[in-house]
Amino acid sequence: MTTGPNEPTVQQPDADAPQPPSESTADRLARWQRAGGLVAPIMTAVLAFLAGGIVVLATGHNPIEVYRGIWNGTGLEWFYRVGSYEVGLPWSDAKIWFPWDSSSLAGENLQQTLLLTATLILTGLAVAFAFRCGLFNIGGQGQYFAGAYFAVWIGSSFAGMNGFLHILLAIVAAGLAGAAFAGIAGILKATVGAHEVITTIMLNFVALYAGLYLFGQGGPLQNKLQEFSPTSNEVVESARLPILWGDPFLQGLHVGLFLSLAALVAFWVIINRTTLGYEVRAVGFNPQAARYGGISVARNYFLAMAIAGMFAGLAGAIDMLGWRFSIGFSDIQSSTIGFVGIAVALLGRNTAVGVGLSALVFGALVNGTATRNIPPEAFDIPEQAGNLSLTIQALVLLFIGADILILYLWARTGQRLGVGRRAPS
Amino acid sequence: MSERPVVLELRGITKQFPGVLANDHVDFDLRRGEVHALLGENGAGKSTLMSILYGLYHPDEGEILIDGASVRISSPKEAIERGIGMVHQHFMLIPVMTVAENIVLASEPTKAGVVLDLASARRRVSDLASQFNFAIDPQARIENISVGQQQRVEILKALYRRADILILDEPTAVLTPQEAQELFGILKGLTREGMSIIFISHKLNEVLEIADRITVLRRGKRIETLPAAGATEAGLASLMVGREVLLRVDKTAAKPSDSILRVEDLHVLDDRELEAVRGVSLQVCAGEIVGIAGVDGNGQTELIEALTGLRQVQSGRFAVGDRDLTKSSTHRILDAGVGHIPEDRQKRGLVLEFSLAENIALHDFDKEPNSRFGWLRPSRLIARATQLLREFDVRGGVAQTPAKALSGGNQQKVVVAREVANDPRVLIAAQPTRGLDVGAIEFVHRRLVEERDEGRAVLLVSLELEEILSLSDRILVMYEGEIVGEYGTDVTEEDLGVAMLGGTRETEAVA
Numbered sequence: 001m002t003t004g005p006n007e008p009t010v011q012q013p014d015a016d017a018p019q020p021p022s023e024s025t026a027d028r029l030a031r032w033q034r035a036g037g038l039v040a041p042i043m044t045a046v047l048a049f050l051a052g053g054i055v056v057l058a059t060g061h062n063p064i065e066v067y068r069g070i071w072n073g074t075g076l077e078w079f080y081r082v083g084s085y086e087v088g089l090p091w092s093d094a095k096i097w098f099p100w101d102s103s104s105l106a107g108e109n110l111q112q113t114l115l116l117t118a119t120l121i122l123t124g125l126a127v128a129f130a131f132r133c134g135l136f137n138i139g140g141q142g143q144y145f146a147g148a149y150f151a152v153w154i155g156s157s158f159a160g161m162n163g164f165l166h167i168l169l170a171i172v173a174a175g176l177a178g179a180a181f182a183g184i185a186g187i188l189k190a191t192v193g194a195h196e197v198i199t200t201i202m203l204n205f206v207a208l209y210a211g212l213y214l215f216g217q218g219g220p221l222q223n224k225l226q227e228f229s230p231t232s233n234e235v236v237e238s239a240r241l242p243i244l245w246g247d248p249f250l251q252g253l254h255v256g257l258f259l260s261l262a263a264l265v266a267f268w269v270i271i272n273r274t275t276l277g278y279e280v281r282a283v284g285f286n287p288q289a290a291r292y293g294g295i296s297v298a299r300n301y302f303l304a305m306a307i308a309g310m311f312a313g314l315a316g317a318i319d320m321l322g323w324r325f326s327i328g329f330s331d332i333q334s335s336t337i338g339f340v341g342i343a344v345a346l347l348g349r350n351t352a353v354g355v356g357l358s359a360l361v362f363g364a365l366v367n368g369t370a371t372r373n374i375p376p377e378a379f380d381i382p383e384q385a386g387n388l389s390l391t392i393q394a395l396v397l398l399f400i401g402a403d404i405l406i407l408y409l410w411a412r413t414g415q416r417l418g419v420g421r422r423a424p425s
Numbered sequence: 426m427s428e429r430p431v432v433l434e435l436r437g438i439t440k441q442f443p444g445v446l447a448n449d450h451v452d453f454d455l456r457r458g459e460v461h462a463l464l465g466e467n468g469a470g471k472s473t474l475m476s477i478l479y480g481l482y483h484p485d486e487g488e489i490l491i492d493g494a495s496v497r498i499s500s501p502k503e504a505i506e507r508g509i510g511m512v513h514q515h516f517m518l519i520p521v522m523t524v525a526e527n528i529v530l531a532s533e534p535t536k537a538g539v540v541l542d543l544a545s546a547r548r549r550v551s552d553l554a555s556q557f558n559f560a561i562d563p564q565a566r567i568e569n570i571s572v573g574q575q576q577r578v579e580i581l582k583a584l585y586r587r588a589d590i591l592i593l594d595e596p597t598a599v600l601t602p603q604e605a606q607e608l609f610g611i612l613k614g615l616t617r618e619g620m621s622i623i624f625i626s627h628k629l630n631e632v633l634e635i636a637d638r639i640t641v642l643r644r645g646k647r648i649e650t651l652p653a654a655g656a657t658e659a660g661l662a663s664l665m666v667g668r669e670v671l672l673r674v675d676k677t678a679a680k681p682s683d684s685i686l687r688v689e690d691l692h693v694l695d696d697r698e699l700e701a702v703r704g705v706s707l708q709v710c711a712g713e714i715v716g717i718a719g720v721d722g723n724g725q726t727e728l729i730e731a732l733t734g735l736r737q738v739q740s741g742r743f744a745v746g747d748r749d750l751t752k753s754s755t756h757r758i759l760d761a762g763v764g765h766i767p768e769d770r771q772k773r774g775l776v777l778e779f780s781l782a783e784n785i786a787l788h789d790f791d792k793e794p795n796s797r798f799g800w801l802r803p804s805r806l807i808a809r810a811t812q813l814l815r816e817f818d819v820r821g822g823v824a825q826t827p828a829k830a831l832s833g834g835n836q837q838k839v840v841v842a843r844e845v846a847n848d849p850r851v852l853i854a855a856q857p858t859r860g861l862d863v864g865a866i867e868f869v870h871r872r873l874v875e876e877r878d879e880g881r882a883v884l885l886v887s888l889e890l891e892e893i894l895s896l897s898d899r900i901l902v903m904y905e906g907e908i909v910g911e912y913g914t915d916v917t918e919e920d921l922g923v924a925m926l927g928g929t930r931e932t933e934a935v936a
Contacts, residue, residue: 275791275799278783285778291735292765292773293787294756 041347041354045361048395055391066388074364075109102245109367111246111253115323116337117363121260122315123341124359125267126182126308128350130196132271133304134284135189139182139200140312141338142207146181147174147313149211151320152327153221155235163238170239171259171317178313179306181207186305190298196305204338211332223326231328241322256318261356263311268352270307280304312338340366365392429456431493432621433478433509433590438487440473447473449645450487455590460612460622462636462653464629466665466862467832470645471625475592478623479511480504510583511592514599516575520568525550527567528582553584558614573604577611591615592623597631598860601721601888609635627665627862629658630891641665666864676874679898681710685882686732686851691741693724693731701727703906704741709851709882714873716885716897717908720925724906725886726768729855732884733765734758745851759788764849766840766857768886770833774840777829781819782810784828785843817842818868834865841872851882858892870896890918 053063071077078100087098101107123140130137151174158166185203188194214221216230223231246252271277282290283300291297315337320327344362348354369388433455440448447470455461463471476482478489480498488495491507498504504511518527529546550563559577567575576596583591593612597605612622612635626632632639633653640650641664648664663669686709695701701724709715719725730736732743734755742751745761753761767773775784786795786806794805810824819838821831828836837857844852854873858866873896877883887893893900894916902910902924910924 273801273803275796275801278786278790278801282776282779282787286772286776288773289776289787291755292733292767294734294754294759296754296756 041349041358044347044399047399048392051395051399052388052392056388070365070368072106072368073109073370074368075106075111075113076364078104078106078110081106108246108250112251112370113360113364113367114253114257115251115363116366117359118254118257118260118322119315119319119337120340120344120359120363121356122263122311122318123338124344124348124355125263125341126178126312126315126338127342127345128348128355129267129271129280129311130182130304130308131345131350132277132284133280133300134287135186135196135301135304135308137182137185137200137305137308138197138342139185139203139309139338140315140341141335142200142204143178143182143309143312144316144319144335144338145207145211145332146309147178147316148320148327149207149214149221149316150174150177150313151317152232152235152325155239155321156233156326159236159238161238166236166239167241167321170321171314174313174317174320175310176313178316179310182309182312183302183306186302189305190301196301208332211327212329215327215332216329229328231331232326235321235325239321240325241318251323254318254322256322259314259318260359263314264352264356267311267355271352276303312341315341429458431455432457432491434490434493435474435478436488436490438474438477438484438489440470440477440482440484442473446645448477448484451642451645451647453640453647453650455621455623457621458616458619459637460616460624460635462624462626462632462639463642464626464632464639464661464665465642466627466864467834469642469665471642472594473645474642475511475594475623475625478504479509479592505586505588508587508589509592510580510586510588510590512576512579512583512594512596514594514596516579518567518575518578521566523564523566524561524570524578524581525563527578528553528563528585530582532586550581550585553581557581557584557611557618559611571604572599573601573607576600576604576608580611580615589619590621590623592625594625595627596624597626597628602890603720605631629661629665629863632661633658643667662863665862674870674874674895676896677878679713679877681713681898682880684708684710686743686745686884688732688743689741691728691731691743692739693727693736694739695724695727700739701906702731705903705906705908706741707901707908709884711850711880711882712877713898714877714883714885714896716887716893716900717903718887718890718893718900718921718925719903721888723903723925725855725903727906728903729765729768729853729886732758732853733763762848762850764844764847764852764881766844766852766854768855768859770836770840775828775836778827780810780825780827781814781822781831781839782806782824784839785810785813785846787843789847813842813846814839817872834861834868837861837865837869841869845872845876845881849881851884852876853884853886855886856888857885858887858889890921894918894921 049067053067056063056066081101081104082099083101085098085101086095087102088095123144126140126143127137151170154170154173155166158169161169181203182200185194185196185199188199189196213219215232216222217228219230221232223229223233225233241254241256243252244255244257269277271281279290279295279300280303282293282295283297283304287297290300319337324331340362344355344358347361348356348358369392431454435451435453438448438451438453439446449470451470451474453461453463453474463474465471473482477484478498480500480503483499489498490496496507498507498509501511519530522530525543525547528550534542534545534549547563553559554561554563559581561570561574561577561581567578570578576599580591596608600608609631612624616622624632624636633656636653638650638652639656639661641648641661643665686707688705688707691702691705692700693702703724705724705728707715717725717728727736731738734750734753734757738751742749744750745758745763748761750758750761759765771777776787782803783790783806786809789795790801790806791799794802795809796802807824814822814824817838819831819835819842821835828839831839841857852873857869857873861869870892873883873885877898885893885896894914898914900912900914900916900921901908902912902921904925904927909927912921912924
C-alpha cells in the first residue's frame, strides 16, 4: 500500500460497506496469506505423508495399511474411543467417572507419544527461541546432552536427599548446563562474530564425545556396579519424576509434560510480553535498527542462545528423570531428539502454539513408526519402518522449504498480475 | 518542436488495482527526439503507466499506438522488439560479468551458432559507446564501476537492442549531483540522434532542466501536459500535489541561545579503518539548525555514527550540555537527550516487521510507562502510538500495522514522530527527506523548523544543497573528513558547490 499524502488509500475491509459482487484475486490471496499461518504447515505435513506413501508403494507394499498401523501406534485414536470409564484421582483411592478408558492399549500408545512430545516441545523451543533472535541453533542436540548428563549425574548422586529438592536441583542444574553450553556459541557470536551454525555443530561433537568419555568403559561417571557396561548410574527412585498416567515400570507418562507446557507459555510470554523479548525480536528482524535504537545486539545474541540452550537442557532433564533414568554409550550415539527439534521449530514456524502442535505431530510420527507399531506384513524387515519415519521427517523438512518457495512464487506472480499487497506507484 | 512526428501514443489508459485506480484514462504522447517527463508524487501512477507500456501489466482499458498503429504489448520481450527500452530504478546487471557481457546478454553474438564470440561483443559495444559518446570500458566488471556507469550500461543495453524509445524510471535517485549532470549530457546527445525519452521523476528542478515537455499525474489522472519552457517549480508542485506547496521553508530568523552539542577535534575511522573524520570541531546551539553540506562519502555518515554511539571515536570528544558522551553507548547517548533521524529509514530507522507502536517505542520500550520491571505493556505502546500517529498525520495504518505496509513518506513520519516525541535536546537529522515526495518533504521540513523554534539544537546533514540552504541557520561544508568552511544563510549555491569540491578553505573551522 503505497500512499503519499492526499492519495487514496487501499480500502480496509468494512463490515458496513456493500460487498463487491465477486471477490478479486487479491482478496483470495489476502485470505490465503492470513490462513497461510495454519494452512501451509498442515499442507506441508499432508504432502509429506502423501510422498511417504509413494515411497511405501514403491517398495511394493500397501501404504494405507502402513499408515493405519502408524496411526494406531500413535495412540491418537484414544481420543475418539469415548465411553464410560473410571479414573483414579492422584494421591487417593477415589475413582471418578471419565469418558475415556485410561488403561486401554491406545492409551498406552498415547502415553509414549506424549512422552516424546514433551521432550520435542523443549528441543523445538530451543531452536525457535534462537531463531527469533535471528540465530539458527543447530546445537539443540549438544545442549540436550549437557542437560541430560547433569540430570543423570545429580539424579544418581545424593541418594537420600528430599525427593522434591533432588528433582528441583537436577532440573535447575540441567537447564543451566544447557544454557552455559549454548552460551559458548552465543559469546563467540557476540564477541568475534563466529557463525552460530558452525560453532553449535562443533559443540554437538564436544557434547557427544564428552558423554562417550564420561559414561564409557572406565569413564569417571560410568556405572560402578556393572563394570563392563558402558552406561551411567541409575537415577535414584526418589529423584524420578512422578508418573502422571500409566504404569511406572512401563514408561508411563511423567509430569515432565507439564514442564514442557509451562515452557511453551514462558516462551510466548518472554517473546511477546517482556522487554527482553522485544529486544530479541528487534535483533532478530533487524540488528542494525536494534543497535540504532540503543539495544545491545551482542548481549541479546548471548542471552537468546543461553535461553535456547536452557530449553534443550530441560529436555535432557525430563528424559533422564522421567523415563530413561540412565544414559549409555549407545543411547548417546543414537540420540537425534535435538535434531528433530529443528524440524519441530520449522514446521511450527517458531511460535509457541506452532511448536506445541508440531511437537505432537512429530511425537506421534516417531512413536507411530516405531517398529512394534508397523504391521509385520507391511515390511519384510521391521527396521524399514524406522527408515520410513526418517523419510517422512526428511520430506516434511523438504516441503517446509517448498512451501516458502510456493508462497514466494505466489507473491511474485501476484505482483506481476497486480494483485500483490503493494499497489505499484 | 511541434512539427516532429509522434512516435508513441497512449490513449485512455486505465488500470484498476484492488482499492486503487492506478491509472484513470491517461493520455500521453511522445514525439521523436524529445524528452518527455512524467511527473508525479509517489503513488501517482507513473510507474504503472510505464509498466503497461513495457508489457509488465495489461491495461483494463485504452490503447497503445506506435508510429500511429495500434499495438498490443503483452511482455517486455515484445516491448523490446517494438523498440522500447526501459532502465529500471534498480539495475538488472550481473556484478561478476563485464560491461560487454552484460550488454549482449540474451542476444549474444556467436561463432558457428554455438561458440560465444566475446571479441565481437566487445567490438560492438565499443562501437556503440563511441557512437553515443559514452565513456565506458567494455571490459570492466560491473562490480568495479560506479553506479553512474552502471546506469550507462543499462542505457547501452537498451541501445544495443535497437531501442528508439527509452524509459528512465527515476534515473537520478541513485546518482550524485555530478553524475546526474553527466546523465543529462548523455540524454541530450541521445535526443540529438533521434531517440525519444520518457523521464520519470518527482524532482521538479531536474525535470525543468532536462525535459522538453512535462506531463503531470496525480492520483492516477493526467492533470496537465505543458512545455517545460516557461514552467516554474512552484507551478509544477501545486499541479502535482493539488494545492499550494511551500518549496521555500517558511521560517523566522533563528534565536540561538546556549551551546548544546559540542564536538572537539573528533577523529573517526571508517569500515576500512581509514580516517573518515579528521578533526571535526563544531557546536550547535539551542534554537538553531546547523546544516552540514558535502558530497556523499566525505565523512558525514561516520561523523553522525560517532555522535550517536554507533561508531567508535578514535580521538577527540563530544558532549551534550555538560555531559561528555565520547565513550558512551548508543543507549546512554539517546537517554542524554539525543534524537536521531537516520540516513536510511528502512535499514536502520525502522524494524519493518514490527508494528508502528513497537517501532515508536524503539528507544524507550524499557522505560516507564512502556514497561515496568521488564514487563512490556502493549496497551501503553498502542495508546501512545495512536496519539503520535494522529499528531503527525501518519496515513495508511494504525498502531498495530506493520511498518513495512506504509509508504516511504509515512514511514519517515513515524521515524520523525519517534525522534521528537521525547523532547530531545539535540536532534540529528541525516538526509531526512531522501526519497520522499514534495508533500512529505514539506512536512518534515516544517517539523524540523518547529523543533528548532522549541529550542532544540538541530544538526542537519544532507546531500541536497537546496535542503541545506532552505533549512539551515548556519552552514558547514565537509570535505574529506574536515569542516572546510562555515557560511551564513546568505551564501550562494555556487559558493557552496565550490567548497564542497574542496575549492576554497577561506573560512576556518569553528572553534
